[in-house]
Amino acid sequence: MKRISIFLLLVSALSSCSDGPVQPDREKDSVYTRKADSVLGLMTLEEKIGQTVLFTSGWDVTGPSMDPNYKTYLKNGNVGAVFNAFTTEYNRELQRIAVEETRLGIPLMFGYDVIHGHRTIFPIPLGESASWDLDLMEKTARIAAVEASAEGINWTFAPMVDVARDARWGRIAEGAGEDTYLGSLIAVARVKGFQGDDLSASNTILACAKHYAAYGAAMAGRDYNTVDMSENELRTTYLPPFKAALDAGVATFMNSFNDLNGVPATGNSFLLRDILKGEWDFDGFVVTDYTSINEMVPHGYARDEKHAGEIAMNAGVDMDMQGGIYMKYLKASIEEGKVEESDLDDAVRRILEMKFRLGLFDDPYHYLDADREKELVLNDEHLEVARDAARKSMVLLKNDNAVLPLSEDKKVALIGPLVKDEKNIIGNWAAAGDRNGTAVSVYEAFEARFGKEDLLFAEGCKVLGDDTSGFDEAVAAARKADVVVMVLGELEGMTGEAASRTDINLPGKQKALIAAVKATGKPVVLVLMNGRPLSLEWENDTADAIVEAWWPGTMGGHAVADVLYGDYNPSGKLTVSFPRTVGQLPLFYNHKNTGRPIPPDDPDQKYVSRYLYTPNTPLYPFGYGLSYTSYSYNATADKKTITPSDTLEVTVKVTNMGERDGEEVVQLYLRDKVASVTPPVRSLKRFEKVAVKKGQTRELTFRLTADDLKFYNEDLEFVHEPGVFELFVGANSDCPLVHTFELVEE
Ligand code: BGC
Numbered sequence: 001m002k003r004i005s006i007f008l009l010l011v012s013a014l015s016s017c018s019d020g021p022v023q024p025d026r027e028k029d030s031v032y033t034r035k036a037d038s039v040l041g042l043m044t045l046e047e048k049i050g051q052t053v054l055f056t057s058g059w060d061v062t063g064p065s066m067d068p069n070y071k072t073y074l075k076n077g078n079v080g081a082v083f084n085a086f087t088t089e090y091n092r093e094l095q096r097i098a099v100e101e102t103r104l105g106i107p108l109m110f111g112y113d114v115i116h117g118h119r120t121i122f123p124i125p126l127g128e129s130a131s132w133d134l135d136l137m138e139k140t141a142r143i144a145a146v147e148a149s150a151e152g153i154n155w156t157f158a159p160m161v162d163v164a165r166d167a168r169w170g171r172i173a174e175g176a177g178e179d180t181y182l183g184s185l186i187a188v189a190r191v192k193g194f195q196g197d198d199l200s201a202s203n204t205i206l207a208c209a210k211h212y213a214a215y216g217a218a219m220a221g222r223d224y225n226t227v228d229m230s231e232n233e234l235r236t237t238y239l240p241p242f243k244a245a246l247d248a249g250v251a252t253f254m255n256s257f258n259d260l261n262g263v264p265a266t267g268n269s270f271l272l273r274d275i276l277k278g279e280w281d282f283d284g285f286v287v288t289d290y291t292s293i294n295e296m297v298p299h300g301y302a303r304d305e306k307h308a309g310e311i312a313m314n315a316g317v318d319m320d321m322q323g324g325i326y327m328k329y330l331k332a333s334i335e336e337g338k339v340e341e342s343d344l345d346d347a348v349r350r351i352l353e354m355k356f357r358l359g360l361f362d363d364p365y366h367y368l369d370a371d372r373e374k375e376l377v378l379n380d381e382h383l384e385v386a387r388d389a390a391r392k393s394m395v396l397l398k399n400d401n402a403v404l405p406l407s408e409d410k411k412v413a414l415i416g417p418l419v420k421d422e423k424n425i426i427g428n429w430a431a432a433g434d435r436n437g438t439a440v441s442v443y444e445a446f447e448a449r450f451g452k453e454d455l456l457f458a459e460g461c462k463v464l465g466d467d468t469s470g471f472d473e474a475v476a477a478a479r480k481a482d483v484v485v486m487v488l489g490e491l492e493g494m495t496g497e498a499a500s501r502t503d504i505n506l507p508g509k510q511k512a513l514i515a516a517v518k519a520t521g522k523p524v525v526l527v528l529m530n531g532r533p534l535s536l537e538w539e540n541d542t543a544d545a546i547v548e549a550w551w552p553g554t555m556g557g558h559a560v561a562d563v564l565y566g567d568y569n570p571s572g573k574l575t576v577s578f579p580r581t582v583g584q585l586p587l588f589y590n591h592k593n594t595g596r597p598i599p600p601d602d603p604d605q606k607y608v609s610r611y612l613y614t615p616n617t618p619l620y621p622f623g624y625g626l627s628y629t630s631y632s633y634n635a636t637a638d639k640k641t642i643t644p645s646d647t648l649e650v651t652v653k654v655t656n657m658g659e660r661d662g663e664e665v666v667q668l669y670l671r672d673k674v675a676s677v678t679p680p681v682r683s684l685k686r687f688e689k690v691a692v693k694k695g696q697t698r699e700l701t702f703r704l705t706a707d708d709l710k711f712y713n714e715d716l717e718f719v720h721e722p723g724v725f726e727l728f729v730g731a732n733s734d735c736p737l738v739h740t741f742e743l744v745e746e
Contacts, residue, residue, distance in 0.1 A: 032356050033349065033353060035352075035356045036348075036350075036353045036356060039104070039106065040345060040348055040349055042104060045331055045334065046077070049078075049326055049331060049344065050076075050077045050080055050327075051080035051351050052080060052318060052320055052330070052344070052347050052348065052351065053078055053319070053320055053324070053326055054079070054080065054081045054083060054111065054320065054321045054322065055082055056070075056083050056084045057070065057083070057084050057085035057090075070082065071094075073327070074097045074098055074101075076102070077104065079108070080108065080319070081110070081155070081319070081351075082109075082110055083110070084111075084112060085152070086112055086148070086152050086153055087151050087152060088152050088368045088369060088373050089370070090152070091151075091153075091368055092368045095152075095365060098364070108360075109154055109155050109206070109351075109354065109355060110152055110153050110155060110367070111153070111155040111156070111157060111208075112156060112157070112431060112432075113156070113158065113429055114144050114145070114148040114156035114158060114194075114431045115156075115157075115159075115174060115429040115430075115431060116128065116140070116144070116427065116429065117386070117430070117431060117553060117554070118431050119147050119151075119378045119431075119433060119434070120144075120147060120377075120382040120383060120433075121386065121427070121430045121431070121439070121554045122140040122143075122385075122386050122389045122554075123389055123390050123393040123427070123550050123556075124174070124427040124428065124495075124531055124551045125159070125176060126172060126175060126177060126575065127393040127427075127549075127550025127552065129177050129182070129186055130394075130548075130550070130572040130574060130575050130625070131389065131392035131393050131571070131572055132572075132573055132689050134185055135189070136392060137186055137189040137193065138190070138192050139193065139389075140386075141158075141189070141190045141192070141194045143382050143385055144431075145193065145196070145204055145205045146203045147376055147377050147378075147382065148205055149202060149367050150367075150369070150373045150376040151432070153367070154206060154358050154360070154367050155206040156206070157208045157254060158190065158208060158210070159176075159187055159194075159210075160174040160210050161176070161209050161210070161242055162210075162216035162256075163178060163180055163183055163217075163238055164177065165178045165216070165217075165576075165577075166216075166220075166221035166587075167221070167532045167582070167585055167587075168221025168222070168500050168501055168502060168504065168585055169216065169221040169222075169500055169532075170223060170428075170495045170497065170498065170499030170501070170531070170532065171215070171216070171495075171499075172495070172533075172576065173495040173496055174428075174429060176241075176575060177574075177575030177622075178577060178588040178590075178622060180237050180240050181240075181683065181684050181685065184240045184243075184244035186241075187209065187244045187245040187248070188248040191209070191245050191249065192248055194206075195207050195249060195251065199357045199359075200362070201359075202366045202367055202369070206252055207245070207251060207252070209252070210256070210289070211256030211289055212253050212256055212271060213234065213238055213256060213271055214227045214234060214258065214260050214265075215227070215256035215257065215265075216238065217238065218258055221500050221585060221586070223257075223497060223499070223500050224257045224258060224498075226258060226259055227258045227259065227261075229260070229261070232712050232714075232716065234260075235712050235716065239275070243280060246276075251285075251354055252354070253282065253285075253286045253287070254286070254287050254288070254321075255271075255287075255288055255317065256289060256292075257289050257292050257295065259299055259301070263301065264296050264299045264301050266288055266293055266295070266311075267296050267302070267308070269315040272286060272315050272316030273315060277316055284350060284354065285318040285354060286316060286318045286319070287317075287318065287320075287321050288312065288317055288320055288323065289321060290322050291323045292321070292323070293305075293308050293309055293312045293317065293320055293326075294308060294323045294325060296311060305323075305328070305329065306329040306333060309325040309328075309330055310329075310338045310339050312326075313330065313333070313339045313344065314339060314343065317347075318346075318347035318348075318350050319347070319351060378554075383554065386555040387559050387562070390549075390556050391559040391562045391568040392568075392571060393549075393572050394549050394552070394559065394560070394572050395547070395548040395574055395625040396546075396547055396563075396570040396625060396627065396628075397536070397546040397547070397578075398540055398544075398545055398626070399626055399628075400545065401544065402628075403483065403525060403545045404525060404547070404563075405563075405628055406483060406525075406565055406566075408449075410482040411481045412455075412456065412482070413456040413480065413481035413484045413522075414442065414443060414455060415457070415459075415460050415474045415477060415485070415486045415513070416459070416460055416488045416510070417459055417508075418442070418487040419441065419443050420442075420443045420457075421441055421487075422435065422437055422438070422439045422441045422444075423436070423439075423492070424490075424491055424492040424551065425439050425529060425551060425552060425556045426492070426556070427492050427495075427551025428493065428496030428497075428531055428551070429497075438554060439553070439554045440554065440557035441556075441557045442527065442557045443457060444557050445560060446557075448558070448561075449561060456481055458470060458474040458476070459474075460486075460513040460517075461474075461510065461512075461513050463488075463489065463490065463491050463510065464508045465508050465509070466508070466509060467509070468509050468513075471513060474513060474517055475517060475519075478522050479520050482522070482523075483522060483523045483524075483525065484517055484520075484523065484525065486513070486514060486517065486524060486543075487527045488506055488510045488513075488514070488526060488529070489534075490529070490532075492531070492551060494531070495530070495531025495532050502582065504532060504533065504534050504535050504579075504585075505534065506528075506534060518542055518543070524544050524545075525544060525545040525564070526539060526546045527547045528546065529551055529552070529556075530550065530551075531550065531551055533577065533578040534578070535580060536619060537580045537619055540619060547560070547563060547570070548574075549563075566628055566660070569628045569661065569662045569663070570626065570627055570628065571625070571664065571689070572625050573624060573731075573732065574620055574622055574625060575623075576588075576622065577589055577618035577622045577733075578619045578620040579618055580614055580615065580617075580618065581614055583614065584616070587618055588622065589621055589681075589682070590680040590681065590682060590683045590684070590733075591680060591681060592678050592679070592680055592681065593681050595609075596608040597609060598616060622732070622733040623667050623684070623731070623732035623733040623735075624732040624734070625665075625732070627658075627660075627662045627664070628662065629656050629657065629659065629660045629661075629694065630658050631654050631656055631657060631662075631692065631731060633652065633653070633731070635650060635652045635653075635727075635729035635730075635738040636650070636651050636738070636739070637649065637651070637738070637739040637741065638651075640740075640742065641741060641743075642744075643706075643744055644705075644706040644745070644746060646705070647704070648705070649701055650668060650686075650701065650702040650703075650704065650727060651699060652666055652699070652702065652729055653697050653700075654666055654690065654697065655695075655697040655698075658694060661692070661693045662692060663691050664690055664692055665687055665689045666687060666690060666729070667684060667729070667730060667731065667735065668686040668728070669684055669685060669728040669729075669735065670685045671726040672709065672711070673723060673726065674724070675711060675723065676713050676714060676721060677711060677712065677713055677714060685704060685708050686702040706720045709721075709743055720743060722742070722745055723743060724741070724742050727739040727741070
């Protein structure tokens with residue numbers, strides 16, 4: 001006890017040096033480093049290793065729980081951070097052990113996968129990205145942090161910033177889709193939301209850019225699978241969102257499970273030491289993914305676990321999540337000279353610095369306030385934002401004969417396995433979100449509007465399985481209605497980690513249910529809840545309207561009703577291409593052209609880059625989404641030639657041609673006609689989401705400079721080259737050419 005008080009005295013003397021914002025700031029960084037060093041100087045080798053150990057509390061695991069004895073480890077100072085522990089009461093007890101029962105009393109950090117909300121659940125990240133609303137995404141991350149921090153959490157394993165282009169991969173649900181530019185902006189918004197501008201505040205938490213790197217490119221969309229790609233592609237497509245997160249001040253990075261070009265990301269010193277901690281000068285810490293050090297053994301990269309730990313520490317991994325490898329072997333590895341103690345010191349310094357930044361040394365309990373917990377979790381304001389985020393995320397994929405919005409005097413039949421669902425609706429990775437009644441189902445939302453007696457409902461079938469015995473009831477309900485709303489999709493466990501699919505059709509008998517209902521002749525509106533692009537060619541031909549609702553979260557049902565009845569005019573746009581069929585995957589809009597593209601005037605030509613019987617194009621392209629109004633575009637640019645010091649101004653007039661106010665995501669794409677590395681057919685360069693009242697014209701200006709024309713050349717230099725460029729402007733990635741210009745030397 002005496003030692004603790006001496007220690008606390010020392011620390012609080014140092015703490016008074018400065019408190020400060022999270023944004024990188026060299027002046028303040030050195031204060032945190034000095035503080036961390038002062039503690040490091042007091043630590044034994046075992047205590048240092050303890051700081052690099054992260055264990056799950058055992059409440060909630062995403063893999064095998066390694067060891068049920070974490071409380072004993074805590075007392076012995078063998079653990080620096082705990083994850084999957086929350087609520088003020090529970091975490092207070094763990095923190096008490098760390099602070100009062102260990103020799104140095106170093107406080108714990110508490111991590112958790114707060115991915116799209118903590119208790120109030122927002123749409124899954126892929127869905128939310130379809131809002132293209134960066135302020136909204138910052139706001140929902142902020143609320144997630146407010147709720148999580150009120151329950152003792154001070155570190156989230158989010159945002160996931162993996163670019164993902166293969167709908168088979170279940171984790172596509174967790175990211176921001178297929179585009180690097182948009183993904184980078186969303187990464188920044190989310191980091192800012194979680195971390196706020198003062199990490200020592202009790203309502204901000206550390207963010208974690210994951211999974212570093214190239215996890216989204218897992219071969220064939222199978223989770224954890226190998227990645228083999230050129231450094232050019234890595235730097236062009238997969239790294240920028242990580243760099244953007246870093247520039248926004250992200251506190252931590254998590255490595256990915258995959259191997260990259262023959263080296264597991266966990267042992268990849270090129271990724272960690274050369275790029276992240278070298279070139280990018282990252283000063284936070286790197287945590288492994290769950291047991292990923294151990295996994296270097298089956299990868300065939302490490303002889304045994306001890307060897308794996310040496311590779312990881314030498315490569316720059318600071319903290320071991322759940323693997324227990326550093327705890328078991330690092331001491332011996334250091335004593336044998338296989339690992340330098342200075343590398344361990346560097347890891348510990350980085351971890352301690354974050355504990356200082358969080359203010360944990362000043363008050364280890366400041367995230368543990370039961371009153372805040374009661375007041376903040378699931379409060380009305382949070383629920384209102386959840387409803388708004390959900391409707392802004394929804395994408396209207398089809399709307400024939402203006403079947404939507406529904407008019408309230410039409411009789412609706414609600415049909416499908418997800419109409420009454422309150423469990424799947426909050427989606428995968430829903431943190432502490434409740435699956436037993438807190439979320440608002442579509443049925444409940446209709447009930448709130450129309451009362452119970454008036455509702456026609458039939459489940460029809462389950463999401464999975466072959467049982468069609470409910471079809472008759474569904475058909476009977478449809479017959480009694482003027483219009484049918486079918487709520488269908490996937491189960492939440494069909495996306496997310498370890499949930500890759502080779503078939504991305506609507507599962508089970510749901511298609512057959514649509515066919516049976518459609519045969520009644522009633523207009524059919526599909527509301528889809530799913531975590532990945534599905535192949536919807538048949539549904540697109542069959543249904544009258546389709547709303548992609550994703551997993552919309554706690555207020556999902558209300559948001560669906562808001563969109564169906566036109567209280568909210570849909571404005572969501574896909575951030576990932578929807579293929580016609582799984583065989584087209586991976587599919588993304590900014591692909592290269594090949595030497596044999598399909599000639600537009602001869603689409604059936606034989607020896608071109610194409611599939612037999614299936615077009616190359618997606619069913620719904622990146623950036624696509626309809627509205628209850630329509631927009632016309634007029635875009636012009638001010639120069640035919642620019643030099644590297646010029647700015648090209650593109651003026652876009654967007655007019656709302658319909659009868660309803662709306663919001664439109666105006667998109668600008670660029671094509672480099674010829675470059676020394678083959679360019680993509682087009683890439684998103686700018687966008688803006690604007691509110692346009694009916695009949696109104698809004699004028700926007702996008703400014704481009706030569707920096708926007710840069711790419712990695714063969715020597716991996718980020719350069720622009722003189723030449724001709726084309727601009728495309730419109731409502732989705734398939735928008736028309738509006739301007740051609742040339743970049744010339746000064
Ligand atoms: C996932 C990570 C997650 C971690 C902790 C892993 O299995 O890949 O994304 O943060 O578990 O739950």
